Amino acid sequence: MLTIGGFGAVAVAACLLAPLVGSTRISLVHAFSRTTPFADNVDAQIFFLARMPRILAAALVGASLAIAGAVFQALLRNPLASPDTLGVSGGAALGAMIAITFHLDVSLFGVPAIPIASFAGSIGALAIVYLLATARRRGLSSMTLLLAGVALNAFFSALVLFVQYFADFAETFRSVRWLMGSLDVAGYTPIVAVIPLLALSAAGFATLPRALDLLSLGGDAAAVRGVDVRRTERIALLSASLATGASVSIAGPIAFVGIIVPHLVRLIVGADHRLVLPASALAGAALLVGCDVAARTLFSPLEIPVGVITAFVGAPFFLYLLMRRS
Amino acid sequence: MTKRLLHLFVLALLVAAGGRSSSAADADAAPPRRIVSLVPAVTQMLYAIGAGPRLVAVSNYDREPPEVAQLARVGGLLDPDTERILALRPDLVIVYQAQHELEQRLTQAHIRYFEYAHKDLANVSSTLRALGDVLGTRAGAERVATGIEAKLRAIAARVAGLPRPRVLLVISRDPQSLRNIYADGGYGFLHDMIAIAGGREIFDDVKRENVQPSTELILARRPEVIIELRYGGAVTRPDDLAPWQALPSLPAVRNHRVYELVGDVFVDAGPHVAEATEQFARTIHPEAFK
Numbered sequence: 001m002l003t004i005g006g007f008g009a010v011a012v013a014a015c016l017l018a019p020l021v022g023s024t025r026i027s028l029v030h031a032f033s034r035t036t037p038f039a040d041n042v043d044a045q046i047f048f049l050a051r052m053p054r055i056l057a058a059a060l061v062g063a064s065l066a067i068a069g070a071v072f073q074a075l076l077r078n079p080l081a082s083p084d085t086l087g088v089s090g091g092a093a094l095g096a097m098i099a100i101t102f103h104l105d106v107s108l109f110g111v112p113a114i115p116i117a118s119f120a121g122s123i124g125a126l127a128i129v130y131l132l133a134t135a136r137r138r139g140l141s142s143m144t145l146l147l148a149g150v151a152l153n154a155f156f157s158a159l160v161l162f163v164q165y166f167a168d169f170a171e172t173f174r175s176v177r178w179l180m181g182s183l184d185v186a187g188y189t190p191i192v193a194v195i196p197l198l199a200l201s202a203a204g205f206a207t208l209p210r211a212l213d214l215l216s217l218g219g220d221a222a223a224v225r226g227v228d229v230r231r232t233e234r235i236a237l238l239s240a241s242l243a244t245g246a247s248v249s250i251a252g253p254i255a256f257v258g259i260i261v262p263h264l265v266r267l268i269v270g271a272d273h274r275l276v277l278p279a280s281a282l283a284g285a286a287l288l289v290g291c292d293v294a295a296r297t298l299f300s301p302l303e304i305p306v307g308v309i310t311a312f313v314g315a316p317f318f319l320y321l322l323m324r325r326s
Numbered sequence: 327m328t329k330r331l332l333h334l335f336v337l338a339l340l341v342a343a344g345g346r347s348s349s350a351a352d353a354d355a356a357p358p359r360r361i362v363s364l365v366p367a368v369t370q371m372l373y374a375i376g377a378g379p380r381l382v383a384v385s386n387y388d389r390e391p392p393e394v395a396q397l398a399r400v401g402g403l404l405d406p407d408t409e410r411i412l413a414l415r416p417d418l419v420i421v422y423q424a425q426h427e428l429e430q431r432l433t434q435a436h437i438r439y440f441e442y443a444h445k446d447l448a449n450v451s452s453t454l455r456a457l458g459d460v461l462g463t464r465a466g467a468e469r470v471a472t473g474i475e476a477k478l479r480a481i482a483a484r485v486a487g488l489p490r491p492r493v494l495l496v497i498s499r500d501p502q503s504l505r506n507i508y509a510d511g512g513y514g515f516l517h518d519m520i521a522i523a524g525g526r527e528i529f530d531d532v533k534r535e536n537v538q539p540s541t542e543l544i545l546a547r548r549p550e551v552i553i554e555l556r557y558g559g560a561v562t563r564p565d566d567l568a569p570w571q572a573l574p575s576l577p578a579v580r581n582h583r584v585y586e587l588v589g590d591v592f593v594d595a596g597p598h599v600a601e602a603t604e605q606f607a608r609t610i611h612p613e614a615f616k
Contacts, residue, residue: 024546038575042545045575050542105501112502174498174506177538186504186541187572296540301532303540 003269007282014286015059018293019051023300049187057185058292058306059285061251062261064198064243066284067205069258070265070276071240074212075233076142082259083244086149086237087125090156092248093179095121097160100175101167111193114178115249119197122245125152130237181252181307183292194246201246204239208232209273216271254307256314257284263321357462358418358438362400362411364428365442368420369394370596371454375466382414390590412437418460447518450595451475470597477600478522485524485611493525493610494549494578497536504541504569511537515595523606524614525551545573551610552578556588585609 020028024046030036031043038044065083072081083089098104099117106113132148133141164172185191211232214222219229247254261284262276269275288306291313295306362383363369369388372378378391383398398414401407406428411419412435421428423443432439440460442453451471458467495510510516510527511534520527528547529537539547552570556562567584570576578584587609591602608615 022542023540024542039580040575042548042575045573046542046545049573050540050545054541103501107502112500114500174500177506182505184505184540190503296542301537301539301543303538303543 003275004278004282007265007279007286011059011282011286011289014289015055018055018058018289019047021293022046022051022296023303050184053185053188053191054183054292054296055289056188056191057183057250058288060191060194060198061183061247061254062257062284062286062288063281064201064247064284065254065258066261066265066280066287067277068201068240068243068247069284070262070273070280071205071208071212071236072258073262074216074273074276075236075240076146077216077218078142078146079263080259081146083240083247084153084253084255084258085146086129086241087152087156088122088241088244089248089253090153090160091121091123091125092118092245093121093253094156094159094163095119095124096178096252097163097167097175100178101163101171111190115190115193118252119245119249122241122248125156126237126241126245128152177305178252179307180305181254181310183251183288183295183306184303185250190250194250197242197246201239201242204235204242205277208236208239209277212236212273212277213271252307254288255311256318257288257310260314260318260321261287263318267321358416358460360414360416361418361420362414362416363388363420364400364402364406364425365420365422366390367450367594367596368440368442368453368457370594370598371450371457371470372420372461374470374597375454375458375461375463377457377461377463377466380461382416383411390594390596444595445515446513447478447515447522447595447599450515450597450599454597474597474600478603481600481603481607482522482524484614485607488524488611488614490524490526491550491583491610492528492548492577493520494528494544494547494552495520496552496554499554502569504572507539507544509537509539511535515599516592519599519603519606520610522603523610525606525610541573545575548575548577550577550581550583552576552584553606553609554584554586555592556586557590557593562586562588 026043026046028047030041031047033041036044068083069081072083072085073079076085095117096114099114104113104117108116129145129148129152133145164175167175211222211227214225214227215229215232223229262280265276265279265283269279288310291309292306295304295309298304359380360382361372361377361380363372363381364385366385366388369381369384370390372381373391373393378393381397383400384394385402386399387402388394398410400410400414403422403425406425408428408431412431416437419432419437419439421432421439421441423441429439429441440457443449451474454467454471458464495516497508497510499505499507509529510520511532512527512530513533514535517527528549529539554567566586570579570584573579587605589602591598591605
């Protein structure tokens with residue numbers, strides 16, 4: 001409980017400190033002052049319309065990716081599993097590329113086409129993987145799932161390149177930019193739109209810790225101890241994919257959060273999923289909020305894509321973890 | 327959006343250092359009679375100075391003037407069809423400065439080329455004059471160049487003394503949201519056009535062709551006029567500009583000064599730059615054109 005409190009404190013601190021910095025200097029007193037009407041108060045608008053939505057988006061996306069990574073790693077009993085492993089991110093990228101290249105111009109409840117298409121892509125990818133893995137036998141084979149994910153990712157990359165070939169240069173440029181990830185959501189609509197999905201996946205995650213602990217002993221061993229393995233696997237897959245799809249639709253694919261955060265957390269709290277899952281969510285939120293601060297301020301007024309920062313920080317850190325373990 | 331955006335983006339990426347318009351071969355060779363142009367802006371310049379009939383092929387992206395519809399197409403900046411170009415037996419090829427491979431092949435085939443670099447507004451009249459020299463149509467080129475310069479001076483005079491509002495010029499963004507905005511930066515012909523039209527771009531200080539500003543940066547720089555460009559056959563809709571309502575503190579939004587301008591004249595730094603500049607001026611300073 002104490003450790004969770006520690007992770008919580010770090011996450012809250014990150015969320016509270018992050019809105020204080022940015023490419024512009026603002027006066028907090030003025031931002032919260034009631035004397036200037038909101039429509040005229042630039043400091044307030046920078047705080048509430050530019051920074052807060054970004055930090056909220058960063059926290060939600062970081063938490064979702066990290067917890068999804070932890071669940072995938074436990075479910076597949078593979079330390080290299082991450083939200084990308086099952087082709088979920090690849091499917092999302094394909095959806096976004098199609099929306100950008102073919103100018104899909106529909107919106108649903110005020111959500112524009114690109115997030116919708118990327119979410120549809122991620123769920124489509126999951127459906128294919130799931131059908132493949134359950135087609136021939138009862139229950140899921142984690143090996144089949146992993147390999148199907150690898151193959152599907154390659155297939156989606158090929159399709160992304162194929163779609164890009166038809167794009168003109170401006171569209172290609174925009175889609176490459178999308179692939180780098182961005183948290184500048186410019187308002188709360190994209191966040192509000194994914195809240196129901198995230199709530200659903202959070203409810204799913206909440207049922208998982210004990211079953212995941214037992215599953216780590218192997219499917220049969222877990223079944224003997226009263227775990228409904230198929231049901232657990234379904235809930236885990238569906239929740240983790242919903243969380244990943246929702247994140248990707250907000251921010252684009254953001255590398256490494258889903259893989260390094262669970263490893264880092266397990267180093268600190270051990271293997272108990274009642275601790276690993278919430279701690280991963282909190283640490284993921286803190287990490288992505290921090291990376292976004294770096295993205296916003298390092299070269300201001302220019303901004304670095306946040307996905308570049310997470311990969312830049314994440315890859316060396318992951319190598320360090322590997323070396324330490326071996 | 328259309329393929330025309332290509333020029334802005336590719337060229338923004340490839341703004342090469344130096345960049346003079348020059349001819350590879352000696353200038354006293356006979357004036358070229360069979361020209362291939364891979365640069366839409368230069369194609370339009372050639373028609374403007376009366377050398378249009380000498381064109382035998384243009385790029386895949388040329389649409390203006392309508393006469394180009396009859397001409398052969400030989401690729402573009404990234405994918406010039408070298409074989410077809412050579413097969414057309416041109417005696418002058420207009421290339422982008424970044425097309426080094428094509429330049430090498432042309433040199434091997436002893437074909438002259440004219441190198442076009444995408445630069446600032448002054449580059450339009452200097453390119454026109456350089457073309458006049460190479461083509462032996464100096465007088466025609468001079469007339470067009472001085473005509474453009476005179477029109478630009480007239481526009482500048484018309485808005486002289488008026489307050490210069492802060493302008494945000496948006497080159498592209500995601501539809502229906504304010505994400506992935508590409509704005510014009512403090513360098514290039516669009517930047518110069520806004521300055522002549524009596525505006526002051528909010529990213530004047532960023533000496534790049536374009537900027538990807540965050541929401542925060544746009545809020546902080548408080549544009550008084552927002553102009554969004556749409557190219558070619560872009561379909562405009564009444565609610566295109568609605569997403570700006572999300573940032574009500576922007577003076578441009580509050581004072582209903584968010585505009586959409588449509589046309590290829592904003593992509594090609596060709597002979598119509600003065601007309602495009604006038605459209606900017608009429609948008610920024612409608613009071614000066616009553």
